[in-house]
Amino acid sequence: MAPDRNRRRIPDATVSRLPVYLRILSEQGDEGVDSISSERLAELAGVNAAKVRKDLSYLGSYGTRGVGYEVAYLVYQVRRELGLTHDWPVVIVGAGNLGQALAGYNGFGERGFPVAGIVDVDEHKVGTVMGGVRVRHIDELPQIVQTKRVNIGVIATPGGAAQDAADRLVKAGVTSILNFAPVVLSVPHGIETRKVDLAVELQILSYHEQRRSGGVAGAAVGSNPRTATA
Amino acid sequence: MAPDRNRRRIPDATVSRLPVYLRILSEQGDEGVDSISSERLAELAGVNAAKVRKDLSYLGSYGTRGVGYEVAYLVYQVRRELGLTHDWPVVIVGAGNLGQALAGYNGFGERGFPVAGIVDVDEHKVGTVMGGVRVRHIDELPQIVQTKRVNIGVIATPGGAAQDAADRLVKAGVTSILNFAPVVLSVPHGIETRKVDLAVELQILSYHEQRRSGGVAGAAVGSNPRTATA
DNA sequence: TGGGCTTTGTGAATGTGTGCACGAGTGCCT
DNA sequence: AGGCACTCGTGCACACATTCACAAAGCCCA
Numbered sequence: 001m002a003p004d005r006n007r008r009r010i011p012d013a014t015v016s017r018l019p020v021y022l023r024i025l026s027e028q029g030d031e032g033v034d035s036i037s038s039e040r041l042a043e044l045a046g047v048n049a050a051k052v053r054k055d056l057s058y059l060g061s062y063g064t065r066g067v068g069y070e071v072a073y074l075v076y077q078v079r080r081e082l083g084l085t086h087d088w089p090v091v092i093v094g095a096g097n098l099g100q101a102l103a104g105y106n107g108f109g110e111r112g113f114p115v116a117g118i119v120d121v122d123e124h125k126v127g128t129v130m131g132g133v134r135v136r137h138i139d140e141l142p143q144i145v146q147t148k149r150v151n152i153g154v155i156a157t158p159g160g161a162a163q164d165a166a167d168r169l170v171k172a173g174v175t176s177i178l179n180f181a182p183v184v185l186s187v188p189h190g191i192e193t194r195k196v197d198l199a200v201e202l203q204i205l206s207y208h209e210q211r212r213s214g215g216v217a218g219a220a221v222g223s224n225p226r227t228a229t230a
Numbered sequence: 231m232a233p234d235r236n237r238r239r240i241p242d243a244t245v246s247r248l249p250v251y252l253r254i255l256s257e258q259g260d261e262g263v264d265s266i267s268s269e270r271l272a273e274l275a276g277v278n279a280a281k282v283r284k285d286l287s288y289l290g291s292y293g294t295r296g297v298g299y300e301v302a303y304l305v306y307q308v309r310r311e312l313g314l315t316h317d318w319p320v321v322i323v324g325a326g327n328l329g330q331a332l333a334g335y336n337g338f339g340e341r342g343f344p345v346a347g348i349v350d351v352d353e354h355k356v357g358t359v360m361g362g363v364r365v366r367h368i369d370e371l372p373q374i375v376q377t378k379r380v381n382i383g384v385i386a387t388p389g390g391a392a393q394d395a396a397d398r399l400v401k402a403g404v405t406s407i408l409n410f411a412p413v414v415l416s417v418p419h420g421i422e423t424r425k426v427d428l429a430v431e432l433q434i435l436s437y438h439e440q441r442r443s444g445g446v447a448g449a450a451v452g453s454n455p456r457t458a459t460a
Numbered sequence: 461t462g463g464g465c466t467t468t469g470t471g472a473a474t475g476t477g478t479g480c481a482c483g484a485g486t487g488c489c490t
Numbered sequence: 491a492g493g494c495a496c497t498c499g500t501g502c503a504c505a506c507a508t509t510c511a512c513a514a515a516g517c518c519c520a
Contacts, residue, residue: 050508293497485498
């Protein structure tokens with residue numbers, strides 16, 4: 001069974017849901033639940049049951065018809081697929097507000113992403129301690145990445161410094177980047193990046209709010225001479 | 231032309247890209263650029279030019295063939311569509327690490343989302359000042375939402391408190407929620423929610439890292455192939 | 461043992477998003 | 491004025507994602 005399941009590519013949409021299933025399954029496991037149906041898991045994850053089954057089917061046939069999925073076993077399989085069988089130390093670039101918060105957020109370490117280091121360009125911040133980690137100078141980045149075997153970098157700098165941070169991370173040997181700066185990074189092929197932009201999220205909510213409250217009824221859109229452009 | 235553009239539903243994928251275009255367009259405007267082609271905008275946004283044109287076409291025909299888009303005018307149109315013609319005050323629930331960072335993040339106010347208030351259950355935190363905003367008790371939530379006309383709430387609590395925070399926000403009259411807690415919220419129909427889960431993002435990166443480093447090669451994962459990546 | 465109940469796994473249908481390719485305008489130059 | 495170079499707007503085909511619906515497979519009990 002599970003013959004060449006390894007090389008199987010899992011759809012992006014599924015990959016982004018697996019962590020959610022994993023958290024729920026872990027919680028259920030902690031509460032003593034041994035077995036769970038796709039129906040129940042779907043309910044807890046806020047999705048459709050068929051989607052859960054299809055998602056899980058990409059990992060292999062780990063369910064039992066008529067019964068459901070064995071929680072502990074499924075947790076193991078999802079963790080394995082996500083590469084969570086060992087820790088992935090991360091390095092944070094930028095010791096400002098956000099960098100501090102991230103360093104102090106225990107959820108990282110608990111979920112297998114210990115903070116291997118936090119760096120900043122600002123000499124004044126170097127040496128201070130955040131979330132149990134001492135801030136070091138950004139020039140030490142390569143050394144941290146090498147000695148701590150870091151593959152994942154987190155950019156928590158202002159927008160203007162983000163591209164430089166990315167360049168330094170890549171040069172130091174990092175191959176995945178989580179970017180909190182509101183900038184589109186340009187990185188070499190093969191480097192994985194993900195972006196989290198708080199302002200974008202709020203603007204999407206704004207769109208829905210605006211739509212809710214009477215639509216775009218704005219300023220007489222029917223005719224559209226470029227009158228008052230400002 | 232543009233007859234009932236108002237009621238036109240814009241695809242989700244497009245809505246999530248509009249803020250990115252908007253930021254780039256604003257920057258270009260500040261740099262004195264008057265006109266921009268879909269090609270150039272696409273390059274700056276890291277997407278395909280056809281996609282840019284299709285996205286913008288949902289707003290209306292605001293380009294000029296052979297020339298491009300007038301930056302100032304397009305900025306105005308995108309802002310209007312996103313409902314950014316006026317500010318949307320937000321209230322933050324949870325004055326921990328993340329809440330602090332969010333309150334202190336100027337990007338919010340600058341982009342039209344001033345922090346109308348930040349609340350917490352912990353009496354010890356009440357009264358302290360974060361990012362220029364005084365922390366108030368969570369029981370004051372309804373009053374803040376009412377007096378400041380807040381439509382958007384941000385949940386920055388630990389997972390265990392998130393659902394309660396959501397319930398309180400909804401009861402207070404908030405209709406959109408940005409959730410940073412690693413929990414699936416259950417809210418009444420009609421309430422818009424978006425979730426940002428840092429751990430999920432890292433786990434997605436982990437998946438790609440794991441895949442990069444020799445696939446799911448089964449048990450022997452201990453070895454971490456970081457040889458000479460430089 | 462066999463029948464009934466439950467739940468998985470997945471083909472097929474539907475819906476959503478992407479990218480190409482090209483017609484249709486627009487401005488510029490001769 | 492006419493032709494040319496450029497860029498938008500969009501129809502179409504393809505790819506990806508979601509959902510339905512049902513046969514296959516397992517458990518339990520008489």
